[in-house]
Structures are given as structure tokens and as C-alpha cells.
Amino acid sequence: MVDILEGEKQAVVDYSLNETCRTTNMERIRKLLLIYDIMCQYYKKLHLRFERNPYLEMPNVVLEKAIGQFHVHGHQDSCFFRFSSSFIPGAGQVDGEILETLWGVLNKISWSSRTTTLAHRAEILDDHTNDSNWKKLVNIGKLL
Amino acid sequence: MRGFVVDGNFKADHVRQRRPEDDVWLTSGEGMTAEPTRYKAHLKLAKETKEARSVNLTPLSISLKLEYRKRIPATVPSGHWKRPTCRDRNKMTLMGLPAMPVPGMVVTALGAW
Numbered sequence: 001m002v003d004i005l006e007g008e009k010q011a012v013v014d015y016s017l018n019e020t021c022r023t024t025n026m027e028r029i030r031k032l033l034l035i036y037d038i039m040c041q042y043y044k045k046l047h048l049r050f051e052r053n054p055y056l057e058m059p060n061v062v063l064e065k066a067i068g069q070f071h072v073h074g075h076q077d078s079c080f081f082r083f084s085s086s087f088i089p090g091a092g093q094v095d096g097e098i099l100e101t102l103w104g105v106l107n108k109i110s111w112s113s114r115t116t117t118l119a120h121r122a123e124i125l126d127d128h129t130n131d132s133n134w135k136k137l138v139n140i141g142k143l144l
Numbered sequence: 145m146r147g148f149v150v151d152g153n154f155k156a157d158h159v160r161q162r163r164p165e166d167d168v169w170l171t172s173g174e175g176m177t178a179e180p181t182r183y184k185a186h187l188k189l190a191k192e193t194k195e196a197r198s199v200n201l202t203p204l205s206i207s208l209k210l211e212y213r214k215r216i217p218a219t220v221p222s223g224h225w226k227r228p229t230c231r232d233r234n235k236m237t238l239m240g241l242p243a244m245p246v247p248g249m250v251v252t253a254l255g256a257w
Binding site: 001002005006009010011012014015016019044045048049052053054055056113114115117118119121122123125126129130 | 158170178184185189
């Protein structure tokens with residue numbers, strides 16, 4: 001998670017992607033399915049941005065680009081055929097909107113984290129995200 | 145047309161701290177949130193890549209078909225306008241459209257103006 005300091009820029013998402021790849025044991029992974037709301041414009045020159053910036057490092061993977069099922073239908077018709085996760089071999093039945101379920105929970109605590117210190121805010125977000133992950137893990141049995 | 149949805153996360157402004165130097169970071173970049181100093185250094189350095197002028201690459205016959213299905217007016221793409229093919233023209237005649245649409249012309253399922 002990164003703070004959006006000055007609007008939703010590509011740099012913000014680039015860093016988030018970089019941190020995700022850095023912290024999730026990407027060494028043996030060959031293919032990465034990246035699902036993002038505005039992938040159709042984000043993926044343009046993505047590798048160039050990563051190459052030029054010393055803070056970013058792209059893992060050696062094949063990047064599969066997709067847009068979540070909720071957002072892709074709000075895009076142009078061409079985006080649906082190019083980026084819908086339902087047309088990507090190996091993607092399975094994935095909606096790609098799993099983070100939205102996290103925001104639903106985090107929005108409720110965002111008001112109380114407004115006036116905390118930044119460090120405490122990071123701890124609150126960590127705790128609630130961990131809790132959300134834990135609940136998803138525990139309840140996955142019902143879904144499968 | 146481009147739409148923006150602003151949800152709660154965009155409005156989650158943080159109140160400015162009186163003494164940020166007093167902040168004690170127990171976990172800084174170890175948890176889910178990014179390490180702030182490195183992140184800010186990155187933001188300072190990062191350059192945005194500008195989005196190129198959008199060009200409609202969908203063939204005219206297909207965009208007309210999609211437009212017909214949605215029953216809403218669509219503008220004939222001016223960025224990538226091609227002379228309509230014979231098949232396009234046949235289709236457009238069937239739909240009651242003029243055989244030679246002009247770039248920027250608005251077409252609907254009912255006709256063109």
C-alpha cells in the first residue's frame with residue numbers, strides 16, 4: 001500500500017507494483033497476471049518507466065495484462081476483448097476486483113486514521129489488512 | 145468518453161501532524177505500507193509518460209455495429225478514418241446510412257446528421 005500524495009499517477013502504481021514484486025518471493029515465478037482498473041493506459045511504456053527509474057526493478061516474468069471484470073465493462077468495447085481476464089488462458093474464473101473488497105472494510109476505519117500519526121496509521125492499516133487476509137483465508141473453505 | 149469514480153480512499157485525507165519528527169515508526173516498510181522516505185524519493189524522480197492521442201482502431205463496420213446495438217449516437221472516428229469498404233457500404237445502406245460517412249459526422253441507428 002502506498003499513499004497517494006499528489007493524485008493517482010502512474011508513479012504511485014509503479015512503486016506499488018515494485019514493492020509487491022519485491023516482497024512476495026518472485027524468484028521462481030515465470031508469469032505474472034496483473035489486473036488493474038486502467039491497465040489499457042497504464043501498461044504503455046511500463047517497462048521503460050521501470051528501466052529508467054533506479055528505484056524500480058521489474059522481475060524477470062512474462063506480464064499478463066488484464067482489467068478486472070467490474071471495470072472492463074465501463075471501458076471502451078475494444079478494452080473488453082483485449083484486457084478482460086476471462087479471455088486470458090490460465091487466468092481461470094477471476095474477477096480481479098479482490099482489492100475492492102478490502103477497501104470496503106478499510107473505508108470504515110479511514111476516518112479514525114485521519115488524525116493519528118503517520119506511523120500509527122501505517123500500523124492500523126497493517127492490522128486491518130492482515131485481519132482481512134486472515135478472514136479470507138479462514139473462510140475460503142466455504143467457497144471451495 | 146472517460147468516467148472517474150471517486151471512492152472513499154481518494155477522500156481519506158490525512159491531517160497534518162504538528163511535530164512529525166516525534167513520530168515513532170515501529171514498522172517502516174515491513175508491513176503492507178511502503179517505506180516513506182524511499183517512496184518520496186521515487187516520486188520526485190519518476191516521470192509520467194503522457195498518454196498518446198487516442199486513435200480509434202476499430203474498423204468502421206464494427207463500430208457501427210456496436211453503436212447500433214447500444215442504440216446511442218456514435219461519432220465517425222476522425223483519427224483513423226478509412227474509406228469504407230464495399231462491405232461497409234452494403235451494411236450502411238442496410239442500416240439506412242449514407243454510403244460515404246464524413247469524419248466527425250454523428251451516426252445513429254436511425255440515420256445520420
